[in-house]
Every structure is written in C-alpha cells, then in structure tokens.
Amino acid sequence: MSRILVIGGGAIGLLTARELAEAGAQVTLIERGETGRESSWAGGGILSPLYPWRYAESLTALANWSQARYSDLCRELQAASGVDPECLPSGLLILDPEERTAALGWAQAHAMRLEQLQPTALAELEPALGHTADGALWLPEIGQVRNPRFARALRRAVEARVLVREHEGVTELLITAGRIQGVRTHQGILEADRVVVCAGAWTAKLLAQLGDPPAVEPVRGQMMVFLIQPGEIRHIVLYRDRYIIPRRDGHVLIGSTLEYTGFDKATTAEAKEQLYRAAGALFPLLRHSPIEHHWAGLRPGSPNGIPYIGAHPQVEGLFFNAGHFRNGVITGPASARLVADLMLARSPILDPSPYGLHASR
Ligand SMILES: Cc1cc2nc3c(=O)[nH]c(=O)nc-3n(C[C@H](O)[C@H](O)[C@H](O)COP(=O)(O)OP(=O)(O)OC[C@H]3O[C@@H](n4cnc5c(N)ncnc54)[C@H](O)[C@@H]3O)c2cc1C
Numbered sequence: 001m002s003r004i005l006v007i008g009g010g011a012i013g014l015l016t017a018r019e020l021a022e023a024g025a026q027v028t029l030i031e032r033g034e035t036g037r038e039s040s041w042a043g044g045g046i047l048s049p050l051y052p053w054r055y056a057e058s059l060t061a062l063a064n065w066s067q068a069r070y071s072d073l074c075r076e077l078q079a080a081s082g083v084d085p086e087c088l089p090s091g092l093l094i095l096d097p098e099e100r101t102a103a104l105g106w107a108q109a110h111a112m113r114l115e116q117l118q119p120t121a122l123a124e125l126e127p128a129l130g131h132t133a134d135g136a137l138w139l140p141e142i143g144q145v146r147n148p149r150f151a152r153a154l155r156r157a158v159e160a161r162v163l164v165r166e167h168e169g170v171t172e173l174l175i176t177a178g179r180i181q182g183v184r185t186h187q188g189i190l191e192a193d194r195v196v197v198c199a200g201a202w203t204a205k206l207l208a209q210l211g212d213p214p215a216v217e218p219v220r221g222q223m224m225v226f227l228i229q230p231g232e233i234r235h236i237v238l239y240r241d242r243y244i245i246p247r248r249d250g251h252v253l254i255g256s257t258l259e260y261t262g263f264d265k266a267t268t269a270e271a272k273e274q275l276y277r278a279a280g281a282l283f284p285l286l287r288h289s290p291i292e293h294h295w296a297g298l299r300p301g302s303p304n305g306i307p308y309i310g311a312h313p314q315v316e317g318l319f320f321n322a323g324h325f326r327n328g329v330i331t332g333p334a335s336a337r338l339v340a341d342l343m344l345a346r347s348p349i350l351d352p353s354p355y356g357l358h359a360s361r
Contacts, residue, residue: 005192009035013198014154015336021161032169036151042297044255045145047330053106058354062331081156085145092142095239097134130284180317196319201298203322214308216323219301221256222271226289242278254279265296309355
C-alpha cells in the first residue's frame, strides 16, 4: 500500500485526503495548526465563481464538475460525520446591469439556468432589497455551504480512514536523487512514497526550496456577519463585487475585500465601514442589525485564479493542489479528484494541462 502525505488541512487538503483514502491509499494529513481554520474557515461558501463569465474555461470546468456533485457530497459528509454542512440551494441574484450580455452568452454556452428578472419579479423574490429598479440576473441553481461546518464535516468524515496530525508544521521537503522521500516537520521526519502540497496561501513558501515555485500569494479577504430574523433575506445577492449570503439561522454575511497585504490577517476599521455601507445600501434592514463578527482570511491567490494541480516536473512523487484563490470551495471537489487521478495513475476527469506548474495562466 502506498504511503501518501497530504500537507495542509484546509478544504483542499481534506478533500484530497478523502479522495486518496477512498481509493485505498494509506494517507497521513499534516496540518500546522488545526484543520479548516484558515481560508477555508474564512470564506463565504458560494458554490459558484462570482461573475463566472469572467473566468477561463479551465476554471469553469472545475466549477461545473463540482457543482454537479455538491449536494451528494454534502449528504455523504453529513452521513459520515453527523455535521450538517448546510448546503442550501439559495440561488444567486446579480444586480449589475452591465453584466447582462456577457452573462446571457455564457449561460447559453454552458447550459446554465439564468433568467432576467424585471423589477416587480425581483421585488417579489427578494422583498427586503433596497433597490430593485434595474431588475436582476437570476441563477436559481447556485447554492452555498457554511464554511466552518463544511470543514468540520470533512474533518470528521476523513478521520476514520486518514491519520490527521495537527499542530505539526512541515519545514522541509526531503528529496534524494530527484525523488521525494518524505518531509521534515517540527517534530521529526515522516517518510512517504508520495507527497501532495495543499498548503493554501503558504504553498510557494514550502516549494521555494526547489526554486521556481508556483505563483501563489496571500490575498486578504475581510468579511462581516449580521444577525437578523431567519428568512428576511432569502438569496445570495451580488452587486459591484460585494455579496450578501443569508445562512439558514438568520446570520447574514457580507463580503469581501481583496487586499495584497502579505501574510497579515488583521481586520481594519476602513474595511468594516466599507462592508457596512455596502450591506446597508443593498438591504436597508442591515443598517439596524447587530454585527456579530468581522474577520479576515488569506486566499491562496494565483494568476487568473487558476489553481496549480499536478505533478512537480522535477521531483518524482511530489504533487501539488493549491492556489484556488476565490474559488476553492466550489472547485475543491474536482481539484481533489483530479490530483488523486494523477497520483494514482487513473484516467483523469479533466485534461490536467491547464493546471500544470508551467502552464500559461
Ligand atoms: C473572505 C473569503 C471569501 C471566500 N469566498 C469563497 C466562496 O464564496 N466560494 C469559494 O469557492 N471560495 C471562497 N473563498 C476561497 C476559498 O476559501 C479558498 O480558495 C479555499 O479555502 C482554499 O483552501 P485551501 O485548503 O487551499 O487553503 P486553506 O484553507 O488556507 O488551508 C491551507 C492549510 O495549509 C496549512 N499549512 C500551511 N503551511 C503548512 C505547513 N508548512 N505545514 C503544515 N500545514 C501547513 C494551513 O495552516 C492551512 O490550514 C473565499 C476566501 C476568503 C478569504
């Protein structure tokens, strides 16, 4: 049986470990802190790229593959873990009128359900919206998961088959004669036949020892959550790059900023003010609702948001699955399956060439 090490316990590492263990591999996952506490905790959990028509086909292919399987995945995770990831078919309203032409062309090309809503239909669908005069684009099939619960469900679901080592940071990849031998951690050496790096925003740091690391860099995102009566806001709403996500229990998220501030996870008063204003402009009731929490996470940014998935060209047995930028929750299941296909020499679900280390992005 092959011994595989997965480095990083975010959504990508957990999904990858799950795929590999399901195929019968002996898998150990190593996480520097606690699993599911970084970007995968901080995100919004929308099961679609924002403005999906702005992305390359290679990103759309990962998102579409995952979208078709998300409700089954959540059902399986809940059955295995007892944790409900709150996979809800909320639907997505996009209020930017200038997106219409691109959106309609994209929806037709990808057989996605997308409707144009007139102002009265929009006001009926989402009565608490402050501004309905321009109508909206309506994507009824887009859903969401609740990130902390999704990560917890994944963690519990893999525990039966994957050895999870937390509070153990990998400090070095051990390579002899062009082959991976294992890793060095703060606690010692772990040997392995294959290693897959799923270290999110920290991936380039880990691969830097090899020279020419992938162009993954931290991109800070700040979010806030309000608490209102459940059902007062019903759908995910997107307008001018800000989005509102209503959870089932009345929590309502507003996101997010996009900041190139290195590995700094601090929140700022300026972002809080911007998010608060954007939330109140979309839904006036939020101006009078309590803010429960304001936080920041570090997305694993990559050129054009296209993740790095594949084998390292110089080191046998070394793989990566990282750089999912704004879309790691929605593209995660496909990425995990694809990297597992490549590691286990199975026929891949998608052409892997756009995700290679040196693929043009
Ligand atoms: C504000 C915000 C909103 C978002 N909204 C959405 C959304 O709506 N939909 C969507 O699809 N995506 C969204 N995302 C993006 C998504 O959250 C990320 O793409 C995804 O979580 C990346 O997962 P990951 O496992 O690669 O990274 P992470 O979750 O950051 O996990 C990486 C893990 O690797 C560990 N690690 C790093 N270095 C080492 C080491 N040396 N040794 C051991 N462990 C190590 C870290 O501790 C961490 O736990 C959002 C992100 C943010 C920040």
